[in-house]
Amino acid sequence: MKTMLNIALPKGRLGEKVYNMFEKAGFECPSIHENNRKLIFENAEKNVRYFWVKPSDVAIYVEHGAADIGVAGKDILLEYEPDVYELMDLDIGKCRMAVAAKKDFYDDVEKTLKVATKFTNITKNYYGKLGRDIDIIHLNGSIEIAPILGLSDVIVDIVETGTTLKENNLEVIESIVDISARLISNKSSFKFKNSLIEKLTDEISKQMEESND
Amino acid sequence: MNINNKILKNEERAIFELRELYQKYGYSQFKMSKFEEYDLYVRNKNFLVSDNIITFTDTNGKLMALKPDVTLSIIKNSKENDKGVKKVYYNENVYRISNGTKSYKEIMQVGLECIGDIDTYNIFEVLKLAADSLNIISDEFVLDISHLGIISYVIERMSVSAEDESELIKCISEKNIDGIVKICKEKGYSSDILEKLVQTYGTPSEVLKTLKELDLDMCCEYISELSEIVTYLENIGYGGKIKIDFSVINDMHYYNGFVFKGFINGISTGVLSGGQYDKLMSKMDKNSKAIGFAVYLDLLERFEKSDKRFDVDIVLLYDENAELSALNDAISMLTSNGKSVMAQKCMPDKIKYKQLLKLQERGVEIIENNA
Structure with a gap:
């Protein structure tokens, strides 16, 4: 039996961009362009199998070895801290994790700060380092309305262009960390499919160097 | 006693074979109770994989813990004045948080420790036994070896702050080269050697060649130690x-x-x-050196490529009029052919069987064949 390289891609625009990079690197899988609802695509000739998963699940597939490699945002890696190798910063899907508040927000340090976020772990670590007492309110979406409705003082969320914040009368008051897409690998797969993985990473670094020139 | 190898699960078979292996090299078994005083773990919290420990108060008011680790107990019980090297192995359950469910789990661990005046042979022996242990589980294995002397020398030379050091170490463990470069760029450290160290991965000859090209003369002692042992491991068949x-x-x-x-x-x-x-030894006020390893056997459970689709080979139905001797004869006959047989008066729910038989006056009649 041939060794297949199993690759988990995040559904959506970022995933398609990543696939194009992989295709150029010699790991093409033409059937992926067929317009259907299939989630798994295979090209036995190139020893490669792709599957589309929810972006926040990529790290889980890779950590448990269901995928050998995958592409996940740094936000997901910081939030879930999966036990994987972080082989490469792909320099795409760039944004930042930031603290945002209403424009007239005054930070009274004597009070416990109420923070609404999807990223509880990142938030806990960030304020833990500052030694600030906080209450975390975990939300799954529409984080921006939390300060407007008085649910929280501030929010911790991903900021891409800042348009959503502006439209909701919020502004960034503190940047936490820069985010971009990372190529991650399962630790065990890295040993046993090393030549395939190294071939891929070499080709992709070449591509990235070319585009930087 | 004759044990049919088929009955043993992967991890059970591994336990027996590993114990046999360690005893062959003169390691004696270390047995301990399930409980240990909590104090021992508090003092060495960071040594443990996770700091979540199950505790309870003993009848005399002492705070006790269900052991999350065996190594600390072995060190605690090792005597300072023993001559030679103390060689022990263990096969114990430890209690830890499982990553997925965030709840406590009982994990079967087998491992060995070598404590005393450790020399190059002892280090080689432990590494060889580690490779042997993996080989028992599967011949498709990889043993990754590193020497912390080299890494800590390189980091020391960069003279980084304690906070940056732990960030760098996290990046090293993730092979996150872009992360290393970023930290070094921000703080003005030179990342060249560290970058190359993390990037290089492979067989000893490849990596040792790369090491030669780096300016690492100050820790050549560590490099030659590493080189000697890994090369010898390759020579004994683990290339x-x-x-x-x-x-x-x-x-x-x-x-x-x-x-x-x-x-x-x-x-x-x-x-x-x-x-x-x-x-760790010196933190626990012991003068001697030590080396050891643990094998996580709970992981082997999923490794088993089992084709188990049936609970039992044969279900044998009998009725109230069946004679005890006739029933026993039939079952003896079937089991002596190597089949597993479950005798039942009526069909139990949700049992998967290969064959359904019924005991009649004339003998055994086949009612259903599934396999």
Whole structure:
């Protein structure tokens, strides 16, 4: 039996961009362009199998070895801290994790700060380092309305262009960390499919160097 | 006693074979109770994989813990004045938080410790036994070896702050080269050598060649120690399975020298982990050196490529009029052919069987064949 390289891609625009990079690197899988609802695509000739998963699940597939490699945002890696190798910063899907508040927000340090976020772990670590007492309110979406409705003082969320914040009368008051897409690998797969993985990473670094020139 | 190998599960078979292996090299079994005073773990919290420990109050008011680790207990019980090297192995349950469910789990662990005046042979022996242990589980394995002396020398030379050091170490363990470069750029450290160390991965000859090209003269002692042992491991038949990987990094407050991790093809995380922990020894007021490793057997359960689809080979139905002797004869006949037989008066729910038989006056009649 041939060794297949199993690759988990995040559904959506970022995933398609990543696939194009992989295709150029010699790991093409033409059937992926067929317009259907299939989630798994295979090209036995190139020893490669792709599957589309929810972006926040990529790290889980890779950590448990269901995928050998995958592409996940740094936000997901910081939030879930999966036990994987972080082989490469792909320099795409760039944004930042930031603290945002209403424009007239005054930070009274004597009070416990109420923070609404999807990223509880990142938030806990960030304020833990500052030694600030906080209450975390975990939300799954529409984080921006939390300060407007008085649910929280501030929010911790991903900021891409800042348009959503502006439209909701919020502004960034503190940047936490820069985010971009990372190529991650399962630790065990890295040993046993090393030549395939190294071939891929070499080709992709070449591509990235070319585009930087 | 005759044990049919088929009945043993993967992890059970591994336990027997590993014990046999360690005893062959003169390691004696260390037995301990399930409980240990909580105090022992509090003092060495960072040595443990997780700091979540199950505690309870003993009848005399002492705070006790269900052991999360065996190594600390072995060190505690090792006597300072023993001559020679103390060699022990253990086969114990430890209680830890499981990553997925965030709840406590009982994990079967087999491991060995070598405590005393450790020399190059002892280190080699432990590494060889680690490779042998992996080989027992599957011949498709990789043993990644690193030397913390080299990494800590390189980091020391960069003179980084304590906070940056722990960030760098995290990046090293993730093979996150872009992360290393970023930290070094921001803080003005030179990242060249560290970058190359983390990037290089492979067979000893490849990696040792890269090391030669780097300016590492000040720790040539560590490099030659590493080179001697890994080369010898390759020579005894483990060529291609021994890799040098500087991303193997255990807590440097406890570990020094050799550290290693074992992987099996088909198991998504490392199954074996170990290293030299002289620093832990001195933290526990012991003068001697030590090296050891543990094998996580709970991971083998999923490794078994079982084709088990039936609970039992044969279900044998009988009715109230069946004679005891006739029933026993029929079952004896079937089991002596190597079949498993479950005798039932009526069909139980949800039992998967290959064959359904019924005991009649004339003999056994086949009612259903599934396989």
